Amino acid sequence: MTTKNPGADLAAFAAGLKFEDIPTDVVRKTEDLLVDWFGSAVAGHGSRPVETIAKFAQTMGPAEGPSEVIINGRRTTPYFAALANAAASHVAEQDDVHNGSVFHPATVVFSPAVAVAQALGASGKQLIAASVAGYEVGIRVGEFLGRSHYKVFHTTGTAGTLAAAAAVGNLLGLDAQQMRHAFGSAGTQSAGLWEFLRTAADSKQLHTAHAAAAGLASAYLAKDGFTGADRIFDGPQGLAAGMSSDSDPAKLVDGLGTRWATAETSFKYHASCRHTHPAADALAQVMRECKLKPADIARVVTHVHQGAIDVLGPVVDPKTVHQSKFNMGTVLALVAKYAHAGLPEFDDHFRDADVMALRDKVEMVLDPEVDGAYPRRWIGKVTVTTTDGRTLHGRVDEPKGDPGNTLSRDEITAKALQLAAFSKGADEARMRAAVDRLWNVAQWPKVAALL
């Protein structure tokens, strides 16, 4: 698509997208992503930063309303439900990720979309169409903002306002011009800095909450005639001018209507920052194939892309469970010992003496091949030196959860049940029933409470 105003074309696409336009395999994938998100939202139950945001929502918002706060079953307005559910669904670091944009779509798309669908009494098909609109927009905005943006900004927070506005705007029936205004309002509220990670602060939950709520507000305001910048993406004082040095407007409309970026989204298998997953899977391969034990390891070199170094590099001695998910050494040590770095492994073992000892044997080095393929492909490469002097190599081209190495519906269901069991956000019977219902979302005449 060639265009004079790619942002306007993206808005027109988001406004006009209908369920019937979406290929069946993309619909099925969206259902997968929705169930996976739901598990992550339930996983937020009991998490301190999430509960704090939910308490704020309760203090400032109404005590009743059409929309569900998933971690506690309360009802409120869609604004506060979106805020609380977006905070909840990103904290376990188990929600999905789109490789090319380095963007976590589910938390900032489904949280507002479900809350608004409940408020409007929208159908399951409408929810799916709106969610795909959110994914397609958010992913393209992330790709547009580029790698320079991600060095400082948490793209899920920044592009997230646009993704949320697209999803909610689609549900509200915005026309193309209104959607353009919604994008203007959403983009001028884009925010989220990586600085918090350095001291293990709670901001990641605030970023997703903020993006979901600000994007939702932008769509509602646009429905009511509130206007936004015409060229919020590529204007001389727009998003890219302020927050990127390698933006590419063509990415905003890349394959619009033919390339379904939603279907490119990866599930997370390990409960850590996605930047650790390729190396984690490559190490697991070496451990498995060479029948190594953790004590056999003298040193692990992970060959990574620059983005991994930018995000993970500052985290040297993680003090909290959440921070440890951004420490390459901790993740690899857990994988070496338990074959999987899931929620219980982090919670119970991230400060174990043997895990910390192994952690400190792991280093990251920039790898030209891996960096060249990134962010399109996330290749995992490790070199393991053993205590008896061997040098072993591991490599994965698609870490577990990527589209070519995806999770089955049984695995997604199992993951959601594990997340609920871990957080105690719902007992097994209730969670299983909710997940079973949710697999049929496309048949729902109205989106009701999920739990």
Place this chain on the structure above:
Amino acid sequence: MTTKNPGADLAAFAAGLKFEDIPTDVVRKTEDLLVDWFGSAVAGHGSRPVETIAKFAQTMGPAEGPSEVIINGRRTTPYFAALANAAASHVAEQDDVHNGSVFHPATVVFSPAVAVAQALGASGKQLIAASVAGYEVGIRVGEFLGRSHYKVFHTTGTAGTLAAAAAVGNLLGLDAQQMRHAFGSAGTQSAGLWEFLRTAADSKQLHTAHAAAAGLASAYLAKDGFTGADRIFDGPQGLAAGMSSDSDPAKLVDGLGTRWATAETSFKYHASCRHTHPAADALAQVMRECKLKPADIARVVTHVHQGAIDVLGPVVDPKTVHQSKFNMGTVLALVAKYAHAGLPEFDDHFRDADVMALRDKVEMVLDPEVDGAYPRRWIGKVTVTTTDGRTLHGRVDEPKGDPGNTLSRDEITAKALQLAAFSKGADEARMRAAVDRLWNVAQWPKVAALL
């Protein structure tokens, strides 16, 4: 003050500031600023973008609560009152401005501070101390972010989250560490791009609403233990890293406790972007002293700083009243004809044929002296060429409203009454009574509804 972490020192100052610490003249000035802000808030009544934001607050927020929405007298929670009042108090372009930071403090400080003071039953003295904390912080953050930031970002929106967090955090009694966390949460939500101005969009009201609400939320969250980045200002992935190329951390603590930046704040005399005021006053001087009529003017050259060209330059043929306030030609044409560019002049005459004809005779040129003094001093210089061939020069070193050329309390009261009369936000008797009460705010045992 020398320090290793200026942001932490600023947080400690904001947390610790008490009424007794503030010099009397600064308290008096803060009362002036509060009354001036109140007039601007009432002026938002009936404005479409403001009413749209207020309607959103009403849709999503509770229908009752301790805090006052000034444009319609409704009550709600402090979050939504702050949101609506901040939207309201910036739209008439009559709210105050701090020259050195190019930051409008009142709208993002008093809106959340008054709403929270009403919710807590805080005293007038507590409200004043909290407001001064907000001013001192917001102004220093604006100065820290520098001129490069202002080229793309609307500093009132970005620094505004910090100002609001400081004011609300002071009212909530945050300790120094909690305030640091509040700053981290506020800074990671900083947002607001100038792009909207190019198409006369409504974002300026959204920026102040967003800043007030996000800053308020940050303070409440911090009170409840929610953490933020330790070095949100000057960290390698903090505000300056992402959004400035000429930041100066020393400005964050410049004269903290001895230099009262609050008292440096200017009132607006004309109802337009402050960048137009120096030239407007210089032209008014020429008109007055040379007894010119508008028809005598063949050409006006305004000698300005670069910031004026950045913000006003894109606005060539304003289509809305609000946009016309960012067009140097319109402002100067109104001043030439009416001696004052107030709300009625803009609303009734910005598209008059003679105003538009005179508008197009005005140009801006960068002036080294003016640019060198900016932003510390906003010098106004114009060269007028008359139809009979004369070349006349006007110059003001302190435009009307600056600290050395300030408004008296009678002028502030009169301005507030005019704003209320113009917007019909309150009838004269009610507004006069409210303003009379507000002058005594320092004696109030509890901050009650203002109107």
